[in-house]
Amino acid sequence: MRNGQTIFFKQPPLITHWASVAGRREGRGPLGRQFDTVCPQTSMGSPFWEHAETLYQQTCYQLLQQKSGLADSDLQALFAGDLQAQCTASSYHARTCHVPYLGQYGACSTMAQALGLAAVFCSAGFATHTAALTSSHFCAAERQFRLPLLYGGQRTPTAQWTVTAAGGCIVSRTGSGIQLSAVTFGSVLDYGVTDVNNMGAAMAPAAAHTLLSYLKDSGTQPADYDLIYTGDLGAVGSSLFLRILEEEGCPLYHHQDCGLLIYNRNQEKEVAAGGSGAGCSAAVLAADILPKLESGILHRVLLICTGALMSTTRVQQKESIPSIAHLVFLCRP
Amino acid sequence: MRNGQTIFFKQPPLITHWASVAGRREGRGPLGRQFDTVCPQTSMGSPFWEHAETLYQQTCYQLLQQKSGLADSDLQALFAGDLQAQCTASSYHARTCHVPYLGQYGACSTMAQALGLAAVFCSAGFATHTAALTSSHFCAAERQFRLPLLYGGQRTPTAQWTVTAAGGCIVSRTGSGIQLSAVTFGSVLDYGVTDVNNMGAAMAPAAAHTLLSYLKDSGTQPADYDLIYTGDLGAVGSSLFLRILEEEGCPLYHHQDCGLLIYNRNQEKEVAAGGSGAGCSAAVLAADILPKLESGILHRVLLICTGALMSTTRVQQKESIPSIAHLVFLCRP
Numbered sequence: 001m002r003n004g005q006t007i008f009f010k011q012p013p014l015i016t017h018w019a020s021v022a023g024r025r026e027g028r029g030p031l032g033r034q035f036d037t038v039c040p041q042t043s044m045g046s047p048f049w050e051h052a053e054t055l056y057q058q059t060c061y062q063l064l065q066q067k068s069g070l071a072d073s074d075l076q077a078l079f080a081g082d083l084q085a086q087c088t089a090s091s092y093h094a095r096t097c098h099v100p101y102l103g104q105y106g107a108c109s110t111m112a113q114a115l116g117l118a119a120v121f122c123s124a125g126f127a128t129h130t131a132a133l134t135s136s137h138f139c140a141a142e143r144q145f146r147l148p149l150l151y152g153g154q155r156t157p158t159a160q161w162t163v164t165a166a167g168g169c170i171v172s173r174t175g176s177g178i179q180l181s182a183v184t185f186g187s188v189l190d191y192g193v194t195d196v197n198n199m200g201a202a203m204a205p206a207a208a209h210t211l212l213s214y215l216k217d218s219g220t221q222p223a224d225y226d227l228i229y230t231g232d233l234g235a236v237g238s239s240l241f242l243r244i245l246e247e248e249g250c251p252l253y254h255h256q257d258c259g260l261l262i263y264n265r266n267q268e269k270e271v272a273a274g275g276s277g278a279g280c281s282a283a284v285l286a287a288d289i290l291p292k293l294e295s296g297i298l299h300r301v302l303l304i305c306t307g308a309l310m311s312t313t314r315v316q317q318k319e320s321i322p323s324i325a326h327l328v329f330l331c332r333p
Numbered sequence: 334m335r336n337g338q339t340i341f342f343k344q345p346p347l348i349t350h351w352a353s354v355a356g357r358r359e360g361r362g363p364l365g366r367q368f369d370t371v372c373p374q375t376s377m378g379s380p381f382w383e384h385a386e387t388l389y390q391q392t393c394y395q396l397l398q399q400k401s402g403l404a405d406s407d408l409q410a411l412f413a414g415d416l417q418a419q420c421t422a423s424s425y426h427a428r429t430c431h432v433p434y435l436g437q438y439g440a441c442s443t444m445a446q447a448l449g450l451a452a453v454f455c456s457a458g459f460a461t462h463t464a465a466l467t468s469s470h471f472c473a474a475e476r477q478f479r480l481p482l483l484y485g486g487q488r489t490p491t492a493q494w495t496v497t498a499a500g501g502c503i504v505s506r507t508g509s510g511i512q513l514s515a516v517t518f519g520s521v522l523d524y525g526v527t528d529v530n531n532m533g534a535a536m537a538p539a540a541a542h543t544l545l546s547y548l549k550d551s552g553t554q555p556a557d558y559d560l561i562y563t564g565d566l567g568a569v570g571s572s573l574f575l576r577i578l579e580e581e582g583c584p585l586y587h588h589q590d591c592g593l594l595i596y597n598r599n600q601e602k603e604v605a606a607g608g609s610g611a612g613c614s615a616a617v618l619a620a621d622i623l624p625k626l627e628s629g630i631l632h633r634v635l636l637i638c639t640g641a642l643m644s645t646t647r648v649q650q651k652e653s654i655p656s657i658a659h660l661v662f663l664c665r666p
Contacts, residue, residue: 001458002409002458002459002460005409005433007459047650048650050644050646050647050650051647051650051652076335076338077518081438083419084644084646085418085419085477085644085645085646086416086418086438086440086642086643086644087438087642088642088643088644088646088647091521091642091655091657092642092647092652092655094520094521094642094655094657095521095522095523095655097520098520099520100338100517100518100519100520101518101519101520101521101657102437102439102446102450102518103437103438103439103446103642104435104436104437104438105414105419105420105436105437105438106435106436107419113435113436117435117450120453120454120457120459121453123457124453124456124457124459125334125335126335126340126453126457127335143646144418184433185410185433185434185435186433186434187427187430187431187432187433187434188424188427188428188434189428190428309419309420309421309424309425309427309436310419310421311383311417311418311419311421312418313383313417313418313421313476313477314383314384314421314425317380317381317383317384319384319425322424322425322427322428324424324427324434
């Protein structure tokens with residue numbers, strides 16, 4: 001059923017299994033012990049960062065299959081995405097599994113987009129089991145978006161650090177797990193931010209807009225949820241997000257940001273304003289949010305994944321950064 | 334309803350309107366008079382090719398709105414994609430329309446992926462009206478994937494020419510138009526082709542695999558369709574595709590390839606093995622296939638859009654080219 005911008009699932013699909021694979025720096029962070037696997041080598045033993053990221057996805061996908069007991073032939077769709085040009089981390093992983101593959105691009109918002117699509121397929125009866133999987137890799141992203149690593153460029157305080165991680169979920173039509181009860185797919189906003197070292201500022205309005213749309217469509221208040229998570233607004237974006245919501249008459253008291261949860265920012269100064277990347281919210285979801293829903297620490301959660309949709313080419317052409325945010329409502333049955 | 338890899342829609346969604354915007358060279362081709370708009374300037378007056386491609390999408394989307402009378406607020410989802418890194422042709426267009434946006438990446442297969450998703454949303458009742466829209470631009474793609482244009486590099490006979498065009502469809506739950514009765518989302522295949530100047534060879538097995546899956550799932554034969562179109566296999570890929578199908582005991586007698594339909598290859602030697610790009614099958618669909626279905630020249634058509642999922646980075650790392658193909662069954666009611 002649809003109301004406004006939001007799809008409400010009458011028979012909510014379930015997130016039955018989840019997995020996360022994180023890099024060394026992420027393993028040192030507050031969630032270090034909660035990831036299924038922490039890889040001591042960021043390179044995964046590959047000579048290429050791009051290939052290493054594919055191996056993160058592959059490891060995560062294998063964990064999902066082990067946990068769920070589902071084979072390739074049991075899955076009717078794989079929704080996956082990443083930040084590499086032409087989404088190659090995902091497509092090079094997808095060639096190793098014989099599952100219908102739909103490549104998604106929503107930058108760091110991709111996990112919510114993939115989860116939402118997986119839920120649509122399951123709820124409509126077009127799939128019994130699907131997988132949603134995203135990743136990012138610091139070194140692959142630096143090569144893609146910024147400067148050669150060896151250049152050792154200084155980072156501004158508003159910059160965010162691309163998380164090296166993959167996170168994935170099995171979304172099924174039936175079974176037991178966490179309900180994916182609603183999804184709000186966002187539209188693209190652009191408030192004219194041109195600083196690629198301040199993506200939080202670019203994404204904050206999109207996150208606020210999607211949340212306000214969802215609250216209106218569902219007729220609920222922030223207090224109806226135990227926690228509202230944003231994907232990776234970081235420190236700067238989070239405070240802007242909260243300010244916008246306050247100005248709109250909708251103050252948030254239970255907000256956390258995946259980009260702030262994943263690193264010890266006091267100890268790891270390099271991460272500046274916090275984590276980002278398509279793997280950030282996916283890994284935090286699998287390592288922290290879903291387990292808390294499973295154990296009953298949390299009951300009703302909104303996850304708003306945010307994406308900055310620029311490319312280096314368009315930014316070099318002096319373009320501003322379009323942003324998007326997709327929201328999923330997760331609920332302990 | 335699902336059978337095997339294929340989704341069959343009990344109440345098929347309808348492609349109610351379509352539009353195409355083509356470049357100068359495409360305008361000189363056999364379909365020149367059938368495009369809604371032929372742009373005399375490949376640059377669309379922009380200093381940047383990437384921005385020009387966004388303007389192609391924008392023009393196409395405006396045509397769709399004019400033809401359908403639908404406003405942004407009437408559309409519940411925009412599924413769009415292109416070949417630029419981080420899909421910026423689409424996201425920079427999407428910021429100009431206030432429609433929930435789901436960025437798709439399937440390289441040149443993106444149009445079938447977008448159409449299939451649009452149909453899933455409409456059939457499931459999660460949307461009344463959606464848009465599926467893809468584009469490609471020769472100059473933006475050359476900068477992305479190959480050599481600087483001014484370098485004037487020679488092309489091999491197996492190379493394909495990226496089509497400068499955008500094509501789009503309105504897919505609706507009800508109304509009148511062409512039925513989108515089934516979709517087969519493909520899985521990724523990689524037969525080890527490493528030559529980026531021979532994408533047809535890389536994509537042909539994926540096209541054959543998806544078609545064979547669909548025929549098995551539907552219990553039909555090629556003779557049950559008036560025409561079977563492939564997206565952009567070009568001359569080399571098409572002959573390989575036909576040979577694979579013959580070896581599999583499934584010879585095709587009614588096959589056409591969008592990449593071969595769009596140019597006069599005898600007059601335009603530069604296009605070598607034919608057209609390619611996410612805009613190729615989209616523009617041919619809107620300019621040729623759908624009008625023929627509407628006027629009754631064709632009744633039952635399969636469109637198999639094919640995509641080569643590599644990036645320059647992965648190819649420079651000596652990787653082979655993973656490929657995919659998605660199929661839609663289009664039917665005159």
